[in-house]
Amino acid sequence: MTSRTVERRGDRRHRIALIDGPNMSSLGRRSKQVYGEINSLADLxxxxxxxxxxxxxxxETFDSNHEGYILEYIHESADRVDAYIINPAGLTTKGEGVRHALEDTGLPTVEVHFSNIQAAAGSSRGLGGGSISSSxxxxxxxxxxxxxxYSYVGALTALVHALDDQGFLAPDA
Structure with missing residues (x-):
């Protein structure tokens, strides 16, 4: 990756946890049209x-094909990270335990997906079976x-700017 400097409002070195859920381990073997040229989860x-x-x-990266391991990671990491980025992947529609754990941390969370999970079946960036609703x-x-x-890059960039903006994530006055 080419080194670039991004202008930020703050200079705090935030720690952000990146969680990739079930099926992301097969990245590189999935549809190139939807998932692109990334060869592996490690590359991502x-x-x-x-x-x-x-x-x-x-x-800080974490991935698992097992919901229980993801739950344990969230519980043990909540005191050392400032925010989460999660691709729930195979847990997108049914991962209530993980969603609750993230919500209980009280930390900002950005959901990411390689595909457009709301796209109609047959869309170039959608899932083969059509749109799904995320829990x-x-x-x-x-x-x-x-x-x-680039969904990850967009999520990370926006999250860092939000963390730097003291008023953005503060409760309404």
Whole structure:
């Protein structure tokens, strides 16, 4: 990745947890039309970590095909991270336990997806079976989807700017 400097409002080195859920481990073997040219989950995680470094933040990565491990990770990481980015992947429609755990942390959470999960069947960036509803969206701070690995970059950039903006995530006065 080419080194770039991104102008930020703050200079705090935030720690952001990146969680990739079930089926992301098969990245690189999935539809190139939807998932692009990323060859593996490890490549994606390296890409996001390097982008985080360019933003001046630390990215802590975690992935699992098992919901219980993701829950345990959220519970044990909540005191050391400032926010979460999650691609719930195979848990998107049914991952209520994970969604509750993220909500209970009280930390900002941005949901990401390589595909546009709201796109109609046959759409170039949608899922083969058509649109799905995420159980995460209604409690997430924000969402970025349909932009392949760039969904992660968009989510990370926006989240860092939101964390730097003291008023953005503060309760209404």
């Amino acid at each position: 995680q390296r890409y996001v970590v390097e982008y985080g470094e360019a933003l001046g933040v630390e990215i 995460f969206t209604h409690t997430a701070t924000g969402m970025c989807m349909g932009l392949r690995q």
